[in-house]
Amino acid sequence: MSYTGDVTHGGPPAVRELDRLTVTKLSVGPMDNNAYLLRCRDTGAQVLIDAANEAPRLLDLIGDAGLTSVVTTHRHMDHWVALEEVVAKTGAPALVHADDAEGLPIAAQTLTDGDTVAVGDQTLEVIHVRGHTPGSVALLYRDPAGTPHLFTGDSLFPGGVGNTDRDPERFGQLIDDVEQKLFGRLPDDTWFYPGHGADSTLGAERASLPQWRARGW
Template structure:
């Protein structure tokens, strides 16, 4: 079945096989959050992006092969409700950007711009995107045999950047970072996976960037 990225709360995960990595996208309730399990196809090592909620479903997705780390994209509670239970039952490391570490329910190792997180033989690059929260991050996987893949948390969605509570300084920081660090660095075929809802590509969203900046959200 062709991967579309369409998932619903309580439904089955959408699974995408890349050359070196398997991406399993699961929607958890009650806020339709996306959680992403990344599995290295050569080693079986696994990393979870956002233990958002419904720990039993996440643990079922993880299965018996273990979990190396849980990366939290930002400190908002709907992205870490299941973090403590998942970490306790798997022994995984908890990772978050240093500027959002105080917002998590458990101590976590801190990340910063340019760090890499291994997923077996693969690696995720940490990209700091200020604005939605002080320590929001995106995670970039450069597929050596295909297009880049980008996990954007709540900083970038199809149709706009993340919520900045109508704060002009926060919005300016976020739109500037998204334009410079994502659209300015990565090609149009970059596929991105947001913290809620459907996926998109940078190319599909790029023409709307001036409109997003002009409307201020």
């Protein structure tokens, strides 16, 4: 079956085979978080984005290949409940933006805007997107054989940006960063994978940016 990005809590993962990278999306509970396992098809190296919950399911997904690293997109607890156990079982370093490092339950290596994370011989670019939390990041994979792929955590969803608790300053930061650093840099066919729920493309959402800004959330 072709990849749609539709997963349900307790259901099977969705697998997308790119030319050089395999993306596996799994929903874990109880808040229907998305965890993403990226595997380099040439080397077998793997990176996990958001060890959100249900460590046994994540470890089963990871298998014997282990992990190169675990990236946490932001410091909210629902995105790292399984982090300590996954790191303990795999020995993989935990990575998080410096501004969110204090919110994690274990010591982590810190990231900053423009850093890269290796997935075997492929790379993810770290994009700092402020507002949902001070250190939220999106991770960009520029597929050499196709469209860009963007893992947005809770900063961008189909239908709007992430929650900023109706704080005008935080919302301004988030909508500005999403508009400038994501929509302003990447083409419409960029596929994005959020921290909860369904995927989308930047092209499907771009026309709604003025509406999001006007409504203030």
